[in-house]
Amino acid sequence: MFKRILVANRGEIAVRIIRACKDLGVESVVIYSEADELSLHVKMADVAYRLEGNPIGVYLDIEKILEVAHKSGAEAIHPGYGFLSENAVFARRVQESGLVWIGPNADVIAKMGDKNTARALMKENGIPIVQGTEPLNDKTPQEIKDIASKIGYPVILKASAGGGGKGIRVVEHEEELLESFEACKREAGAFFGNHDVFMEKFVSSPRHIEFQIVADLYGNVIHLGERDCSIQRRHQKLIEIAPSPSIDEGLRKRMGAVAVAAAKAVGYSNVGTVEFLLDEFNQFYFMEMNTRIQVEHGVTEEITGLDLVVRQIRIACGEILELQQQDVHFQGYAIEARINAEDVNADFSPSMGKICAYYPALGPSVRVDSCVYKDYEIPPFYDSMVAKLIVRATSYDLAVRKLARALSEFRIGGIKTTIPFLKNICQDQVFKKGIFNTSYLSDRLQDLLPQKEHDEIDEVAAISALLAWKNHQ
Secondary structure (H helix, E strand, C coil), X not given: CCCEEEECCCHHHHHHHHHHHHHHCCEEEEEECHHHCCCHHHHHCXXXXXXXXXXXXXXCCHHHHHHHHHHHCCCEEECCCCCCCCCHHHHHHHHHCCCEECCCCHHHHHHHHCHHHHHHHHHHCCCCECCECCCCCCCCHHHHHHHHHHHCCCEEEEXXXXXXXXXXXXXXXXXXXXXXXXXXXXXXXXXXXCCCEEEEECCCCCEEEEEEEEECCCCCEEEEEEEEEEEEECCEEEEEEECCCCXXXXXXXXXXXXXXXXXXXXXXXXXXXXXXXXXXXXXXXXXXEECCCCCCHHHHHHHHCCCHHHHHHHHHCCCCCCCCHHHCCCCCEEEEEEEEXXXXXXXXXXXXXXXXXXXXXXXXXXXXXXXXXXXXXXXCCCCCEEEEEEEEECCHHHHHHHHHHHHHHCEEECCCCCHHHHHHHHHCHHHXXXXXXXXXXXXXXXXXXCCCCCCHHHHHHHHHHHHHHHHCC
């Protein structure tokens, strides 16, 4: 086992990795920006190094991160999710510098990070894909129009190097096509440093189903079931469920076998996710592969009893995967709700500021993964997620009710959050029945928004006063 690991990330995922390190008896090293000086991952790590520079840029500076890794005596680097987690150049530099990369090798990241390369590889190996094209950047405007007409509207434009919901445009009509193509190209360059954009047939209102893959360094590959990630806004996931409430065992086995085949086709190792679109006729298509730990990995952990971050570290350390597919069993349902610092009544705009009170939900089979605390001031430079609320129950119906109860207990004072919005989703009959698809929020958004200003600060103040009174009795 490693003695010391550098966590090349921040926030909730950095805290999660540090906890896994502690469970394994491994020391953790973190980097941080000036804006993150009081962050929880800095407080929890065994060693912390402040890097000067842009608050975002310090987490993207490959050479400085490697310098800290060697200086600190780290033997391996865990990239978490976001930032450099799917950057093949970083992974290769880590390996070339004599450190262990906790994830798949750089060549796999490069292949699966480029959506066109990934599509071609899947097609060669008999994995179903949506009808689509190579990058269109060298095509004339008329050629792009002709290709879209041949595929048939609606179509979707995607950044070849994209991810996280960025660099995507759905085009319903030809009049929108060229403007959308230019916008997608600009966004692709800004976010990924790669302007390549390709086109696919848009699958209307599918379910977004992803399978968790675990693979060791010796060719052993299994899946840990699926997560339903259809509840999303602007291609950003808000709620994830494992297993999907709308997939039967037969379909699960077929999709799982294809997910494993996809991982084997690329020579995958470590933990990853194969994502599919599932249409109304239960036909499924490969969408992409995420070569890292996912934000929503916790729901899979809850229904399988396996620690995926610990598993990542053990695989990177050279351990053989002792599990076979028949050893994987699912216990009930787990649901994750992402709690973001956003004002839902102002088009989900970020709500930064100081947290004056923090009371996370508790109770049986309730888990909170977070990086915030009372008096922590949320910096304006990073993602708005402040906590992940995860519940587990024996049935989907009970899990929804438990999530509603936990959300009603969760209090964060000083900022606006998505908690009132998530509570409304839990009361919605469509969500309760588990028959939603990716159009769910766009179709029902106005009905789900809180109808009046929700002042959590007053509620938190009341709870604080009550607790203070009880402590003096």
